[in-house]
Amino acid sequence: xxxxxxxxxxxxxxxxxxxxxxxxxxxxxxxxxxxxxxxxxxxxxxxxxxxxxxxxxxxxxxxxxxxxxxxxxxxxxxxxxxxxx
Amino acid sequence: xxxxxxxxxxxxxxxxxxxxxxxxxxxxxxxxxxxxxxxxxxxxxxxxxxxxxxxxxxxxxxxxxxxxxxxxxxxxxxxxxxxxxxxxxxxxxxxxxxxxxxxxxxxxxxxxxxxxxxxxxxxxxxxxxxxxxxxxxxxxxxxxxxxxxxxxxxxxxxxxxxxxxxxxxxxxxxxxxxxxxxxxxxxxxxxxxxxxxxxxxxxxxxxxxxxxxxxxxxxxxxxxxxxxxxxxxxxxxxxxxxxxxxxxxxxxxxxxxxxxxxxxxxxxxxxxxxxxxxxxxxxxxxxxxxxxxxxxxxxxx
Numbered sequence: 001x002x003x004x005x006x007x008x009x010x011x012x013x014x015x016x017x018x019x020x021x022x023x024x025x026x027x028x029x030x031x032x033x034x035x036x037x038x039x040x041x042x043x044x045x046x047x048x049x050x051x052x053x054x055x056x057x058x059x060x061x062x063x064x065x066x067x068x069x070x071x072x073x074x075x076x077x078x079x080x081x082x083x084x085x
Numbered sequence: 086x087x088x089x090x091x092x093x094x095x096x097x098x099x100x101x102x103x104x105x106x107x108x109x110x111x112x113x114x115x116x117x118x119x120x121x122x123x124x125x126x127x128x129x130x131x132x133x134x135x136x137x138x139x140x141x142x143x144x145x146x147x148x149x150x151x152x153x154x155x156x157x158x159x160x161x162x163x164x165x166x167x168x169x170x171x172x173x174x175x176x177x178x179x180x181x182x183x184x185x186x187x188x189x190x191x192x193x194x195x196x197x198x199x200x201x202x203x204x205x206x207x208x209x210x211x212x213x214x215x216x217x218x219x220x221x222x223x224x225x226x227x228x229x230x231x232x233x234x235x236x237x238x239x240x241x242x243x244x245x246x247x248x249x250x251x252x253x254x255x256x257x258x259x260x261x262x263x264x265x266x267x268x269x270x271x272x273x274x275x276x277x278x279x280x281x282x283x284x285x286x287x288x289x290x291x292x293x294x295x296x297x298x299x300x301x302x303x304x305x306x307x308x309x310x311x312x313x314x315x316x317x318x319x320x321x322x323x324x325x326x327x328x329x330x331x332x333x334x335x336x337x338x339x340x341x342x343x344x345x346x347x348x349x350x351x352x353x354x355x356x357x358x359x360x361x362x363x364x365x366x367x368x369x370x371x372x373x374x375x376x377x378x379x380x381x382x383x384x385x386x
Contacts, residue, residue, distance in 0.1 A: 013312040016136030026146035028168045030160065042095050044148060046168030050141075054169035057137065057311075061130040065174055068128035069181055076188040076196040080177030 007056055015053045025050055086205040093201035094176055095165040099142045102166065102179045103302035106135055111302055115186065125182050131175070133311040135304040138175060142166050176200060 017025040028047055032040040046054070062081055069078035104110050108127050113120045145163040152158065166172040177200055184203070188196050194207030 008315055013315045015134065015311060016140045022140055022144045023147045026141045026144060026168075027148045027162065028146075030148035030150040030162075041092070042167075044095075044162075044167040051169045053137075054171035057134060058170045058174055060311075061128065061134070061174065064130035065128040065178060068126070069177060072126055072181065073185040073188055075192060075194060076185050076198070078177050078181055078198045078200075080198070080200045081174050 011053050011056055012060065015057060017050075088203040088205065090201040090203075094167045094172065097165050097176060097179060099164065099166070100302070102138070102142060102175055105179045105182065106131060106138060106175075106304070107302040108132075108305055109302070115183075118186075128178055131178060132305055132309050133314055134171070136310055136312070137171070141168075141172070173200060 025047060029045045030042065032042050035041050065081045069081060100111060105125050105127050108125050110119055110121060110123050110125060145161045148160045148162050150158045150160055166175060184198065188194060191211055193211040194205055197204050
C-alpha cells in the first residue's frame with residue numbers, strides 16, 4: 001500500500017523535472033565501450049533520479065506499448081518492451 | 086537477413102521522436118509518401134509522458150566524461166536519447182511506424198526487431214527486390230532517412246575507402262580507442278593528427294547551434310498528462326494571470342490526497358461484518374486493528 005502511494009502520489013505525477021536542473025537530469029555519465037574493428041560505442045548512464053521514475057514509467061506503459069508494438073502491423077513485430085514486465 | 090543500425094540510440098532525430106508522440110509529422114519524408122501533418126500511430130499511454138520526454142530531450146543535456154588522463158569534461162548533447170529504460174521504449178515506438186511501412190510494402194516478408202536489431206525472414210527475391218546492389222537502400226533507407234543522419238557529411242561514419250586510405254595513420258589499437266573517444270567528446274583540438282582517422286566534419290559552431298533545441302511538435306492534448314491522471318481535479322492556474330477580485334484575501338485551498346485517518350477503521354467495520362466473527366476470532370481482529378491504529382498514531386506524531 002505504501003509503496004503504491006509513493007509510486008502514484010510522489011513519483012509518477014512529477015516525472016518532469018525542474019527546469020533549472022534539466023541539463024543535469026537529462027545528462028549522465030558518458031563513456032565508450034570498445035567494439036571490434038577499433039570502433040567505439042558511446043554509452044550514457046543516467047542519474048539515479050532519472051532512472052528510478054523512468055523504470056516506474058516503463059512498468060506503467062508496458063502493456064500498452066507491448067500491444068502497440070505487437071499488433072500494429074501484421075508482418076512486423078517488436079519486442080523492445082517485453083522484457084520490462 | 087539481419088540488420089543493425091549503427092549508433093542508433095545516439096543518432097536518432099529528436100524531432101522524429103516528438104513527432105511520433107504528437108502523432109503527427111512535422112516534415113514530409115519517405116519520398117513524400119508521408120507529408121507534413123499526416124498522422125503517425127503511437128501507443129496512447131505515451132502521450133501522458135510528454136513532459137518527461139520534453140525534460141529529457143527538449144533541452145541540450147550535459148554529459149560528464151573522464152578521459153584517459155583522468156581529466157573531466159562537460160559535454161553538451163542534443164541528439165538522440167540514452168540513459169534510462171524509458172528511452173529504449175521511446176526509441177522503439179519512434180522507429181516502429183517507419184519500419185512498419187517498409188514491411189507493409191513487402192507482405193511476403195516477416196520481421197522481428199529488438200530496438201536497433203532487425204531480422205527479416207522471407208524469400209530472398211522479395212527481401213532484396215530485383216536488383217541486389219541497389220535494392221537494399223531503396224527498400225530500407227527512404228523511410229529511415231527522417232530518423233537518422235546519413236553517413237556522409239555529418240561525420241558519424243566513414244566509408245570503407247576512407248578507412249583504407251587512412252589505415253596507415255592509425256595509432257596503436259590500445260590507444261586508438263581512447264583517442265577516438267576523445268574525438269567523440271569534442272576534444273579533437275588536442276589530437277589534430279587523428280583527424281584523418283575519424284571523419285569529423287562537424288564544426289564546433291554547428292554543434293553549438295545544434296544544442297539549441299527547436300522542436301515544433303506539440304502534444305495532442307495538454308491536459309493528457311501523467312499528473313492530471315493522478316490528480317484529475319487539479320486545475321492549471323496561470324501564475325501571471327491577475328486575480329478576479331484583488332481586494333479579497335486569497336482563498337486557501339488545502340488538497341489532501343491521501344485517504345487515510347486514524348479512525349478510518351471504524352467506518353470500515355460494518356455490523357454485518359461483526360456478526361460473521363465469533364469468539365476469539367473477533368477479539369483477535371479487534372486487537373489487530375487497535376495495534377495498527379496505535380502504530381499509525383505513533384508514526385504520525
